[in-house]
Amino acid sequence: MTAAGIHPSAIVEAGAQIGAGCTIGPFCHIGPDVTLGDECTLKSHVVITGQTSIGAGSTIYSFACIGEVPQDLKFQGEKTRLEIGARARIRENVTVNTGTAGGGGVTRIGDDCLLMAGCHVAHDVRIGDRVIVVNNAALAGHCVIEDDVILGGLSGVHQFVRIGRGAIIGAVTMVTNDVIPYGLVQAPRGVLDGLNLVGLKRRGVGRADITALRAAFQMLAQGEGTFQERARRMGAESDSAYVAHIVDFVTGDSDRSFLTPGQG
Missing domain, CATH: 2.160.10.10 (Hexapeptide repeat proteins)
Structure with missing residues (x-):
């Protein structure tokens, strides 16, 4: 002292x-x-x-x-x-x-x-x-908030929710379910509305990985099977480490459901 x-x-x-x-x-x-x-x-x-x-x-x-x-x-x-x-x-x-x-x-x-x-x-x-x-x-x-997440002003995160690395939560948003890595969540009752592309580019993520993440997000949004099944399938089809982060997150332990594309 x-x-x-x-x-x-x-x-x-x-x-x-x-x-x-x-x-x-x-x-x-x-x-x-x-x-x-x-x-x-x-x-x-x-x-x-x-x-x-x-x-x-x-x-x-x-x-x-x-x-x-x-x-x-x-x-x-x-x-x-x-x-x-x-x-x-x-x-x-x-x-x-x-x-x-x-x-x-x-x-x-x-x-x-x-x-x-x-x-x-x-x-x-x-x-x-x-x-x-x-x-x-x-x-x-x-709650579990992984690396490089941004939580917008006046947002709220429900107990036991996980937010994956690199995700961004918009202002005045209530997050009640898990958010995939690099996800973009907005609207008063949080909706998974895309990827945090601005954040990825700011961190210098390469074009190939961003393209792989875009394809993975589309598979999660529109593919066949359950959300976890789609995640496992996209992991088998991609060698991107960023896609692997999403797969590991979705298939890991959680006490909540997931925010899925277009659904609060």
């Missing part, structure tokens, strides 16, 4: 581990089981509590409340955790809860994520790397 800059009005409870080069602004409150990596910055009025670890180089803005107990009536005060990766940017009024014993005991957020103002991340959520959650979006308990 001697190598950190802590404002005199901040409260850092005994037991907290504060990395070198951290800056803790006025009126922040850091609980005794909190670990901050090196070079973290907390603006004013930030609350971090619970068994919470935050990776190096992260910035948390005013009035965020990180690591509070779950909003789950089954929670009985058991010791659970919140783990946030490196270089997180957590904006004003964001809330992130710890896990529950029934959900594995940990809420986990990966590296280089941006949680914009007013977002909520509930208990036992797992978020990958480079995820963007836009203003006032909310993730219910047990």
